[in-house]
Amino acid sequence: MIGLILRRLVQIPFVLLVVYTMTFTLAWLIPGNPLENAEGRRPPEEITQAMLEQYKLDSYWGFYWDYLGKATGASWVLGQHDRPFDLGPSLKHENWTVNEILLAGLPVSITLGLTAILLACAIGITAGAIGGMRPGTWADYLTLLIALIGISLPTFVIGTALLVAFSVTLKLFPIGGWGGFSHLVMPAITLSLPYAAYIARLTRFGMIDQLESDYVRTARAKGVSEMRVVLRHALKNAFLPVLSYLGPAAAMALTGSFVVEKVFAVPGIGTHFVDAVLSKDLTLIMGVVLTYATMLILFNLIVDVMYRWVDPRIELG
C-alpha cells in the first residue's frame, strides 16, 4: 500500500512535465496575441512587439524554460526569482497572478464539485437501492425515468430552469456569486444530477445482481431482517462499481463544472480555464491545466487506495 502510494507520487513530476510540454505547445499554436484587445483596435507594431518581449512571448523556448523554471521553483532555488512555484502573472488580467487566481477559484470549484458528488451519491444510491429492491414496480420505473432525464437534459437547461423558478419567481436563492450555503444549493444540485442518474443505474443493477446471489438467500434463510440484508450485505457489494466510478466522476465534476459555473456565475476555475483558452492567456492556461492534472492524479490515487481499503482482496499494481 505504502509502496503503491510512493510509486504514484514519484510518477507525478514526469506526468506533469509531459502535460506541461503538450499543453504549452498546443496553447502556443493558438493564433493571435494574448495581449491584444480581442475586439477593435490594434496598437502600433512597436508597442505590440514591446508587449510580446515583456512577457517573453516572442520566443517559444524562451517562454518554455522561463515558465518551467519559475513554476517548479528551480529559478527560485538558483536565486534568479524572488518566489517559488510562481505560475506568473495572468496575461489578460495583469493585476492578478495565476497563483492568486487559482487560490481564489480552486476552493470554490472543489467545494462545488465535491458537494455535487456527495449529493449525487446520496440521491443516486437511495434511488438505485429502492429501484433495485423492487425491480419492475412503479417505484423502479420512476427512478429509471428520473435517471434518464438527469442524464439527457443538459445542465444549462436545468440550471436556468432552477434560476427562473427559485431565484426570480420565489426569490429563495441569490443569483450568482459565492459565499454561504444559499449560493451553493442550486449549482450543486444542477451539477449533481447527471452523476446521480448514473450512480442510480449502477446501484440498481448492482442491487438486482446481489439480491439474487447465494449469500443473500442464505442470509434471508437464516432469518435476517430484510432491512439488514439490503443495507448490510447487498448494498455494500452493490456499491463497489459505484466506488470505482466515483474517481473519474469526482474529477469530472471538478473539471467539467464549466457550464454550471457559467450559468450560476460561480467564480470557480472551470470558467477561467475556458476563458483562458479563448483569450490565449498562456500563463493561466498552464496554471489551470497543471492544477487539474495534479488533481486528477491524486483523485485516482485516492480512489485506488479506498478501493483496496473497502475490499482488501483487490490487488493494485
Added chain:
Amino acid sequence: MRLLAPFALLVIVLAAVVWLDDTPTEADLVFVNQNEVFTLDPQRMSYLQDLRLAHALYEGLVRWDNYDFSILPAAAEMPAISDDDLTLRFRLRPETRWSSGDPVTAHDFVYSWRRAILPDTAADYSNLFFVIAGAEDFFRWRTQQTAAFVADPWSDPDAPEARTVRAAIARLNRLLEATNLPEAIAPPSDDDLPAIRAELDRLLEAAETGGPSLAIELASAARTRAWLQSLDDPACRAAEAHWMWRRAKQRFHETVGLTALDDRTLEVRLRQPTAYFLDLLCFGVFHPVHRPTVEGWPIDHLNPPSGGRGGGWHAIEPPPFEQRRWISLSPATGKLEQKHEWAKPGRHVGNGPYLLAEWRYKRDLRLEKNPLYHDAGRVRSDSILARTIEDTNTAVLAFESGQVNWLADVSAEYQSDMIAQRRAYELRYADELEALRLAGLTEDEALASLPPPQSGERRNIHVFPTFGTDFFSFNCRNMLSDGRPNPFAIAAVRRAFTLTVDKQTIVDHVTQLSEPVITTLIPPGSIPGYDSPKGLPHDPDRGRRELAAAGWEDRDGDGLVEDTDGKPFPVIDLCYTTNTPRYKWIALELKAQWERELGVRVELRGSETKFFKEDLKQGKFMIARGNWYGDYGDPTTFLDLCRTSDGNNDRAYSSEYVDGLLEEAEQERDRGRRLALLEECERFLFQEEVPMLPLCQLVQVYMYEPGRVTGLSDHPRLTQFLWQMEVRKP
C-alpha cells in the same frame, strides 16, 4: 461501515469551507460587468469596463461633462493656453490628495505620462501621447536603445541578420561616446578597436548579402565576440541597464514637452496645435498614478517624510531599485519590468472619488467613497459593487430578481423581445410621453412618472446609440492574397455594393435592434461642431449602373455578371466572426441582397475572432466585418482609419487625396476650417471611395429602472461616471 467515515469527514470539511467563505456585501449601487476588469492601471487600460473604473479611482487634470462633452476642471483648473496654441499651463488644485494623504503634484502627471510613453510599459494607447512634443521621438529612441542592448548576433543561431549586427555596432558606438560609464563596463581598448570595427563591417556586409558567408564571417570574428562576451557578464549588464535608464530619464526631461515648473504647475508643450488635446486629457489613460504605490516603495521609506510635507514623493530620494517591490531593471533586456500587483485593495492608492475597498477575481469589485477626495459632495453613492456575471442570461435574471440595479451590457438572444415589450409600453402611453417630453422632462423622468407596465410590457430596457460604427470592409488591395486580381480595388465596384444594401431592413429585421443606419463613418451628433456629410443612399438601380460602368454586366443572360472577356465575377469571400450570431445573420442578409440585386455569388466564411483577425491582417478576404469606436472627440479618431499608414487600416486603402487632407487638417489652427477639411475628407471617402460599407451606429443596451437609477448619460459617447450615479429608494 468503514465506508461512511470518509464521507462524513468530507461533509464536515465542506461545511467548514462554506461557512468560512464570507458572504457578498451589500452596496448602494450594484451593477454588472460582463467581463472581469482587465487592469486597474490607467496607463494600460483599453477596455470599456476598465476605463469606467478609471473615472472612479483616479482623476485627470480636466474632465468631461458627460452629457454634452464640454471640458470642465478636475484635478487642475482650466489651463492657460499660449497664443500659438502649443503650450498649456495647468495649475493643480491645492487641496487634491492621494488616498494615502500625499498631495497630488505636477510631478505625478509627469511621472505617469512618462510611464505611458515609455515602450517598457507597453501601453496600448502610447500613441495618444505622441501629440506631446518629443514624445514619439523619445518612444522610438528608447525602443532602439533597448533593442541594441538585447541584440546579440551570437546568442541565437537563427538570428544573425543585418539588424542584430547593426545593433551591435550601435551599442559599440554608444559605449565609446559615453561619458561617466559605470566601472563594470569596459569599451574595447584602443588596440582592439580597429580590429573590432573591421570585423563588424565585414559581418554587416555578409548579413546584408545573406548566404553562407555570414556563418564563416561569424566564426572568424573572434575579437568582437570576445568583447561582446565581456559585456555579457551579469554585473556588467546590470550596470549598463542602469546607465541606459539614467540616460533615458535625462533625455525624456530634455526632449519631451512635459515639465513640472513647481509642485503645482505643469507645463505641456505640444508637437503641433491639437484641437482635441483637452478632450484627450479626460481619457482614462491620462489619469495619474501614485509612484511610490506602483513601484512598491518600502513603507518606511515613505513615512514620515512624504506624508506631511508639501512635495509628496518628489521631495525625497527614491529608494534603490532592489528595494522597490513592483519595478525592476532587467539585465536581460535593459528595460523596466513592472508588475501590476499593486492594484489590489489595501495597496491601491488613487486620487479619484472612490477607493478600491475589495476586489475578488471574477466575483465582485467594491468601491467606497474616498474621504480625501477634494469634491466629495459631488459623489452620490457611498458604496458601489461591480459584480462580474459573464453569462448574459444569468445577468438578466439577476436584474429581474432585483439583486442588481444596472446592467451595462445586455446581449441576451431574446433582447429584441424585451425591446419590443418596451415599444409596446411606449406605444400605449405615446401621448402622455410626448406631453411629458414637451414639459421638459428627461426620457427617464417621463417614463418613471407613468403607471407601471402591465404584463408583456416593460420600461427597464434602454437602447443607446454609441460612439461606434458597424461596417463591412472592402479589401482595397490590387491583388487578393491568392494572387488573383481583386475586383474591389475599383471604387465603382465598392460603390455598387454599397448602393445596393438595404440597411434599414437589416437593422429592423435582422439585428432587430433598430440601430440608426449610417452612410458615413462618424456617428452623427457625437462631436460638437462637426456634421458628417451624406454618404451613398440605398439605390439598387444606380448600384447596377455603377457595376456595369466598371465592366461587370450580365452578358450571357444567366443572371450573373461577367466582365468584357465573359469571365464571371469572382465568388465573393465574405468573412465574419462567430463570437456572436449577429454577424452571421447580417452576412446572410447581405449575401441575399447582393445576389438578388447585383447578380454575383457570395460565399460566407465565419471564423473565430483570433483567426479572423489574422486573416484581416494578411488581407485574406474580399469583404469582412469590422467596427470602430472613437477614442476622443475629434473626427480624426475615425478618419485616421483610412490613412495609408494607419496600423488599423485593414483594408489597405490608400489615397493621396485623403492623406493630404488629413495632413492639412493636422496643421490647420482655425477650428472651422479644420473641420471643413475633415468634412471634405469624409465626403470624398463615403461618396466616392467607400473603403468600407458603413452599416449602422453601434448601440449599447442597458437595463435599469428609469427614475430609480439616476445619473446615467445618453450622449453617444456613452461614458458613465459612477460617482454621478445613485439608486433612489422607492
